[in-house]
Amino acid sequence: MTQEKRYPRNMRGYGATPPNPNWPGNAHIAVQFVLNYEEGGENCILHGDNASEAFLSEIVGAAPWPDQRHWNMESIYEYGARAGFWRLHRLFRENQIPVTVYGVATALARAPEQVSAMLEADWEIA
Template sequence: MSRYPRDFRGHGPDAPDAAWPQGAKIAVSLVLNYEEGGENNILHGDAQCEAFLSDIAGAAPWPGQRHWNMESIYDYGARAGFWRLHRLFTGMGLPVTIFGVATALARNPEQVAAMKSAGWEIASHGLKWVDHRDMPIEEER
């Protein structure tokens, strides 16, 4: 039997000592993906609406058409969800890392200003969503 290519063993029975500062036993990193405005949408020059990353079961692309339900999910995230989390995390004084899609951040300057004002780290989550699955290596470069 050939070896299965995925590793499920991990560290095995003897996990390494992480040696956290001051003997801490756990480290928590809060990361918020900020993608609202980076999804596929004909308003962004895409051929179709978003269909992959969605709460809509069985979502399918609608070539050449806006998908109002899909857009409303992403709009809610920027208009309400972000601000709810911002109030929660800043109210507790918790640092946050934002994994931001660059086109989403560019379309939402008020939220970016709030992230910066809170001292949150903003990390790149790419320019926009691109399906690299079958992309030729030359195009990806």
Template sequence: MIERDLQGYAGHPPDPRWPNGARIAVQFVLNIEEGAESCVLNGDDQSEAYLHELFGREPRLGERDLSVESMYEYGSRAGVWRILNIFNSHNLPLTVFACGLALELNPILAKALVAAGHELAGHGYRWLDYRHIGEEIEREHIQKTRKSIERLTGEKEIGWYIGRTSVNSRRLLGEMPDLLYSSDSYSDDLPYWSNTPNPWLIIPYTLVSNDVRYLLPNGCASSNEFFHLLKDSFDLLWQEGESQAKMLTVGLHSRISGHPARAMALIRFLDYILNHEKVWICRRADIARHWISQYPP
């Protein structure tokens, strides 16, 4: 059982001591899920009902939803390349939360990601709610994802984020000693060590500075709103970083931020933070290795 920790650093977090005296570490996560979502072609009993442009649309039982499928396909066909071009033109790195099946269905993308120096992290074999999946199948999915990443990129991942976890997820991943970190938590501004069942570095993720806000009824109606959400997050953390360094995560999806208007918000934000000093834009793997060196378990 994972015990709750409501105290955390109790108002006295450690100084991250980021490289070169950076006041803030900023990392961008790109989620690659397209093709791994619920679909009868994948043996599922319904179409995908989550994180697409038709909020509230009921899943179709036993049949395909071609409109929703095509919204996901926009991410893998067009959106992802726009986002990669943006980061490549700014010479900035990404961490990619990648579903194993999504990479298998798009091997050209897998090669492009690693060629550009982006980090690949595990995101489950399928983009499903693992609460409803048995332990042995989840273990099999983790192993399949790890094999797919290594086969398609030539590299082994060191981090994971499942998202919709089961009660077994953290324990199953903790069985693999070569993994350095998990991002299946939203509970802090900084990395921390979890001791369930063994020391396990947690680099928290976020659903606030995340483009899922575009698709939620209480979210961002325009790219300008999302830009200001990111800007306000950065501004406060950068100010706080004058006395103690901070960390900011930005979550992206190809099928969401890959659309032109939303991509403009991303470009504006990148240009904005690049005009600030003492900003470390890095991958989550870089943060993991740095934290382990500064604060070993």
């Protein structure tokens, strides 16, 4: 029985002899910066959800708050849109670093000024 039949995932890859990707300037590494834009896309009763966000936060042991607003959770997400995004935007623009944005559609729809800034900076929105 071959290894592939025993375990269906390819854990070998190219092995000891990877192909040469022929990157510009004979570079040996490629770095991609990806910004997750989720602020405004989290679970919130204002969005019609039954409870507040409980999964993606810095609050240890966060639990959903059914049928009520979780002001601390909302504040964490609002901070990202109000301050965090703009700090990263300045940093990447000043250093002319290309960025890919993984954006939650509802979050992007609620942030037209940030989306305009992404487009003006020629960031890829995925």
